[in-house]
Amino acid sequence: xxxxxxxxxxxxxxxxxxxxxxxxxxxxxxxxxxxxxxxxxxxxxxxxxxxxxxxxxxxxxxxxxxxxxxxxxxxxxxxxxxxxxxxxxxxxxxxxxxxxxxxxxxxxxxxxxxxxxxxxxxxxxxxxxxxxxxxxxxxxxxxxxxxxxxxxxxxxxxxxxxxxxxxxxxxxxxxxxxxxxxxxxxxxxxxxxxxxxxxxxxxxxxxxxxxxxxxxxxxxxxxxxxxxxxxxxxxxxxxxxxxxxxxxxxxxxxxxxxxxxxxxxxxxxxxxxxxxxxxxxxxxxxxxxxxxxxxxxxxxxxxxxxxxxxxxxxxxxxxxxxxxxxxxxxxxxxxxxxxxxxxxxxxxxxxxxxxxxxxxxxxxxxxx
Amino acid sequence: xxxxxxxxxxxxxxxxxxxxxxxxxxxxxxxxxxxxxxxxxxxxxxxxxxxxxxxxxxxxxxxxxxxxxxxxxxxxxxxxxxxxxxxxxxxxxxxxxxxxxxxxxxxxxxxxxxxxxxxxxxxxxxxxxxxxxxxxxxxxxxxxxxxxxxxxxxxxxxxxxxxxxxxxxxxxxxxxxxxxxxxxxxxxxxxxxxxxxxxxxxxxxxxxxxxxxxxxxxxxxxxxxxxxxxxxxxxxxxxxxxxxxxxxxxxxxxxxxxxxxxxxxxxxxxxxxxxxxxxxxxxxxxxxxxxxxxxxxxxxxxxxxxxxxxxxxxxxxxxxxxxxxxxxxxxxxxxxxxxxxxxxxxxxxxxxxxxxxxxxxxxxxxxx
Numbered sequence: 001x002x003x004x005x006x007x008x009x010x011x012x013x014x015x016x017x018x019x020x021x022x023x024x025x026x027x028x029x030x031x032x033x034x035x036x037x038x039x040x041x042x043x044x045x046x047x048x049x050x051x052x053x054x055x056x057x058x059x060x061x062x063x064x065x066x067x068x069x070x071x072x073x074x075x076x077x078x079x080x081x082x083x084x085x086x087x088x089x090x091x092x093x094x095x096x097x098x099x100x101x102x103x104x105x106x107x108x109x110x111x112x113x114x115x116x117x118x119x120x121x122x123x124x125x126x127x128x129x130x131x132x133x134x135x136x137x138x139x140x141x142x143x144x145x146x147x148x149x150x151x152x153x154x155x156x157x158x159x160x161x162x163x164x165x166x167x168x169x170x171x172x173x174x175x176x177x178x179x180x181x182x183x184x185x186x187x188x189x190x191x192x193x194x195x196x197x198x199x200x201x202x203x204x205x206x207x208x209x210x211x212x213x214x215x216x217x218x219x220x221x222x223x224x225x226x227x228x229x230x231x232x233x234x235x236x237x238x239x240x241x242x243x244x245x246x247x248x249x250x251x252x253x254x255x256x257x258x259x260x261x262x263x264x265x266x267x268x269x270x271x272x273x274x275x276x277x278x279x280x281x282x283x284x285x286x287x288x289x290x291x292x293x294x295x296x297x298x299x300x301x302x303x304x305x306x307x308x309x310x311x312x313x314x315x316x317x318x319x320x321x322x323x324x325x326x327x328x329x330x331x332x333x334x335x336x337x338x339x340x341x342x343x344x345x346x347x348x349x350x351x352x353x354x355x356x357x358x359x360x361x362x363x364x365x366x367x368x
Numbered sequence: 369x370x371x372x373x374x375x376x377x378x379x380x381x382x383x384x385x386x387x388x389x390x391x392x393x394x395x396x397x398x399x400x401x402x403x404x405x406x407x408x409x410x411x412x413x414x415x416x417x418x419x420x421x422x423x424x425x426x427x428x429x430x431x432x433x434x435x436x437x438x439x440x441x442x443x444x445x446x447x448x449x450x451x452x453x454x455x456x457x458x459x460x461x462x463x464x465x466x467x468x469x470x471x472x473x474x475x476x477x478x479x480x481x482x483x484x485x486x487x488x489x490x491x492x493x494x495x496x497x498x499x500x501x502x503x504x505x506x507x508x509x510x511x512x513x514x515x516x517x518x519x520x521x522x523x524x525x526x527x528x529x530x531x532x533x534x535x536x537x538x539x540x541x542x543x544x545x546x547x548x549x550x551x552x553x554x555x556x557x558x559x560x561x562x563x564x565x566x567x568x569x570x571x572x573x574x575x576x577x578x579x580x581x582x583x584x585x586x587x588x589x590x591x592x593x594x595x596x597x598x599x600x601x602x603x604x605x606x607x608x609x610x611x612x613x614x615x616x617x618x619x620x621x622x623x624x625x626x627x628x629x630x631x632x633x634x635x636x637x638x639x640x641x642x643x644x645x646x647x648x649x650x651x652x653x654x655x656x657x658x659x660x661x662x663x664x665x666x667x668x669x670x671x672x673x674x675x676x677x678x679x680x681x682x683x684x685x686x687x688x689x690x691x692x693x694x695x696x697x698x699x700x701x702x703x704x705x706x707x708x709x710x711x712x713x714x715x716x717x718x719x720x721x722x723x724x725x726x727x728x729x730x731x732x733x734x735x736x
Contacts, residue, residue, distance in 0.1 A: 031501050040503070074568040083619055086626065135436065165440060166435060262626050345398070
């Protein structure tokens with residue numbers, strides 16, 4: 001069995017074959033091929049195909065022996081995108097992982113789309129998501145916001161990624177208080193909103209902070225894998241309760257997908273790699289907001305979250321970054337129903353977050 | 369006290385002031401400023417200066433209240449490079465962190481340049497480094513290579529970043545055996561070479577694999593923070609013996625520094641951020657090899673490893689990626705003596721790794 005990765009090579013296509021061969025070496029042996037001992041041959045990657053796409057672009061498909069990943073996500077990442085991360089004209093644009101390896105490196109989202117829907121009691125419509133912010137508010141204010149959003153019918157109420165353990169609302173104080181407020185909202189409204197604390201714990205605090213979230217009855221976590229690492233996301237997916245929702249935030253990580261010629265294509269990053277690591281929900285910067293993806297790139301991300309991949313459950317794409325309630329119909333049209341629509345600051349526009357949440361929900365229900 | 373970050377904004381400078389103001393909000397409140405509650409004002413970042421550098425480039429200096437980092441590396445990273453990672457025309461090019469915060473988030477390299485020199489018994493000359501590879505060799509072959517390099521006078525003998533826990537040379541077998549071989553080489557030669565196993569453990573294996581390395585008498589670790597996360601590097605810097613050498617490999621992480629208009633400038637990434645996280649030695653792709661940095665960028669990286677920053681010890685820049693022994697004089701001329709020259713595959717060119725190591729060492733001693 002092999003892992004297949006497709007790389008877009010920008011530059012004169014007459015060099016593409018030589019560059020593809022060098023890349024196969026770079027990503028496996030990183031050793032002059034003419035000097036490599038024969039007994040190491042089984043660990044070498046090989047070029048399967050080089051397809052010219054025009055004078056300055058070729059797609060190189062490289063096959064890696066799946067044993068090279070050593071059955072761990074860490075080496076799988078080094079294998080498909082280790083040193084090539086350093087190359088400004090090579091971009092990882094496709095990835096195919098055998099099911100057995102997908103299972104071995106972590107098994108993907110524990111919930112996936114169906115599990116998140118079950119946990120939230122939402123059968124078919126798009127999921128509603130928002131963020132508690134700005135950082136700097138005291139715990140009570142954040143808890144009041146959490147309550148208002150739960151009352152108003154938001155499904156996933158996450159901490160802003162900027163909420164860590166600052167003195168304004170320390171983690172150990174904030175998480176139980178907001179979880180309690182959201183639970184009170186659910187009890188009053190009959191909704192099943194989930195509170196997802198921002199989980200940015202350094203290694204020495206991972207277990208204690210996870211315990212606080214679990215004891216508080218949080219419904220999942222907001223993870224920042226660009227900071228804490230994809231292996232920590234994977235660990236959390238394997239070491240949290242079955243119905244715990246893991247949402248990944250693109251801070252830092254998203255830098256891998258901004259260059260059109262380098263890094264990782266958005267659908268592979270937000271779709272394939274975050275699914276491999278176990279994200280149930282993948283936040284990404286949507287077209288039409290403060291960031292730069294095109295509608296086509298956003299559609300591709302949604303497709304990367306849903307398409308068959310390594311035998312893993314699909315994840316929910318969560319477009320965000322400057323979304324507004326009035327764009328709900330357009331967003332539903334673009335993404336379809338299997339989406340978590342993330343609207344943050346705009347729900348505060350008229351000083352009535354509960355009312356704004358209700359209107360957001362009504363728009364989603366109409367559009368679905 | 370404030371953290372100051374400088375961002376290069378590419379695009380019409382007439383928009384630079386507005387973009388800088390938006391960036392200060394994005395990186396702190398991520399909330400419409402006109403709606404932000406007054407009590408959250410102390411957590412807001414502010415624009416200090418916008419300096420035009422031509423029609424299409426401006427440098428924006430932003431001041432962050434240092435409390436916004438919550439005294440943790442994780443939030444410091446989100447603060448200075450969280451959402452702006454998603455912007456294709458914003459690049460983090462400068463960073464200034466108060467000493468108290470530098471100490472609070474981890475204290476930087478435990479050894480630094482002076483400590484690495486002490487550990488290796490190398491007073492003034494450049495440090496010699498190499499990698500054990502290719503992946504796919506059995507443990508005995510890798511151990512024989514380690515012995516040859518120790519005999520030949522290499523100081524830092526690291527695993528290739530592609531050596532994980534694959535069946536060809538499993539971690540628990542490989543690490544003790546290579547450490548033993550390098551120790552035997554030192555006993556015979558009187559050198560103080562260090563073996564640095566590749567440490568790519570997923571969270572559930574971190575403690576056991578670290579124990580294996582310590583019990584084996586490894587002299588440090590090769591870390592891949594782009595995979596495992598900068599906070600794990602920081603944790604290792606704080607939870608390993610005082611004379612343990614931590615070397616950071618740029619796999620994945622290096623993608624942050626390849627776009628000229630986005631991501632993080634190489635000197636900030638390989639210098640400031642890796643120092644903050646505790647790297648004693650920072651590998652980067654040197655000019656003149658298989659990768660793309662210019663000599664000026666490489667000099668800037670070396671400067672970023674050495675200049676006063678947050679009260680932290682300087683780190684050793686380790687240029688690699690296709691270096692050859694015959695380039696030693698030129699490399700020493702470019703980087704000066706405080707450098708770890710990393711030569712991998714080329715030491716295998718004539719089938720005599722010990723002889724190649726001896727010649728590499730002689731060249732370094734002549735050039736110093």
